[in-house]
Amino acid sequence: MIDRRNFLALGAVGGGAVFLSGLFPSAAAAAGEDFYFVQLSDSHWGYKGAANPDAQHTLLQAVEHVNALPLQPDFIVFTGDLTHTTDDPAERRARMAQFRQIVAGLRVKAIRFLPGEHDASLDNGAAFQELFGATHYSFDHKGVHFIALDNVSDPGARIGAAQLAWLKADLAAQAHDARIVVLTHRPLFDLAPQWDWATRDGDQALAQLLAYPNVTVFYGHIHQEHHHMSGHIAHHSARSLIFPLPAPGSQEKRTPLPWDPAMPGKGLGFREVDAQPRQALYQITEFPVAKG
Numbered sequence: 001m002i003d004r005r006n007f008l009a010l011g012a013v014g015g016g017a018v019f020l021s022g023l024f025p026s027a028a029a030a031a032g033e034d035f036y037f038v039q040l041s042d043s044h045w046g047y048k049g050a051a052n053p054d055a056q057h058t059l060l061q062a063v064e065h066v067n068a069l070p071l072q073p074d075f076i077v078f079t080g081d082l083t084h085t086t087d088d089p090a091e092r093r094a095r096m097a098q099f100r101q102i103v104a105g106l107r108v109k110a111i112r113f114l115p116g117e118h119d120a121s122l123d124n125g126a127a128f129q130e131l132f133g134a135t136h137y138s139f140d141h142k143g144v145h146f147i148a149l150d151n152v153s154d155p156g157a158r159i160g161a162a163q164l165a166w167l168k169a170d171l172a173a174q175a176h177d178a179r180i181v182v183l184t185h186r187p188l189f190d191l192a193p194q195w196d197w198a199t200r201d202g203d204q205a206l207a208q209l210l211a212y213p214n215v216t217v218f219y220g221h222i223h224q225e226h227h228h229m230s231g232h233i234a235h236h237s238a239r240s241l242i243f244p245l246p247a248p249g250s251q252e253k254r255t256p257l258p259w260d261p262a263m264p265g266k267g268l269g270f271r272e273v274d275a276q277p278r279q280a281l282y283q284i285t286e287f288p289v290a291k292g
Contacts, residue, residue: 035142051242075141076112092123096128117155146181147182157200167205177212177213180209183217184217184218185220192248210230210232219235223245
């Protein structure tokens with residue numbers, strides 16, 4: 001297992017490393033097949049503004065730091081808002097192509113992508129699908145079933161009936177005690193609906209997932225670390241690679257927190273998740289590394 005200190009370099013650029021050793025009691029873990037993956041989120045490639053004057057370098061720094069890890073992750077997942085929104089379809093595709101070119105420099109070539117509303121809500125995910133493929137899908141890795149949900153291509157912040165039917169069929173093929181990780185951009189629960197921090201039909205997805213005792217959700221969108229329980233389902237958000245946002249509902253508008261030139265990584269800190277089973281829950285220990 002990789003030493004925690006080896007991840008501290010990511011503290012200045014955000015993201016999170018997710019350890020699945022102990023997250024689910026499994027035969028794979030007992031056989032020594034522990035693994036981890038890196039979650040990066042909300043890079044907003046193409047952003048220009050006062051919230052991050054160094055925006056053109058942050059994603060490049062993240063790639064460098066992940067490549068420098070002495071033990072490379074099994075795979076990497078970007079949980080949405082790969083690019084910053086634009087009304088120009090040609091510019092949207094150009095930003096996605098630039099993003100794809102940058103992340104092609106990652107040593108780990110097993111990379112999964114999810115769209116964010118900045119990538120997909122203006123064209124129902126058309127450009128994203130052209131450059132990155134499906135907006136929702138599932139895959140299995142070393143005894144864990146991963147489900148990527150799209151709650152952004154619908155501009156109304158819905159998963160939609162068709163995808164919910166797909167989710168039902170996908171779950172029906174899993175054993176009752178299957179180890180399930182859900183990846184999504186927006187939170188599936190109502191965190192701050194007035195800020196668009198919710199999924200309008202997320203309760204329908206959660207109702208399906210609650211039938212399974214071993215489910216964890218990782219998401220982005222809110223540009224900060226946050227933890228929530230829906231019954232026995234734990235939700236964990238990743239920090240952004242571009243700028244931090246205020247605590248849910250703490251002010252009238254969700255404007256970015258001010259840039260601090262003395263601490264350019266402030267609010268973009270690294271989150272390590274090392275989970276251990278505790279009955280039906282998951283005990284999560286957080287190690288803050290971005291100081292100040």
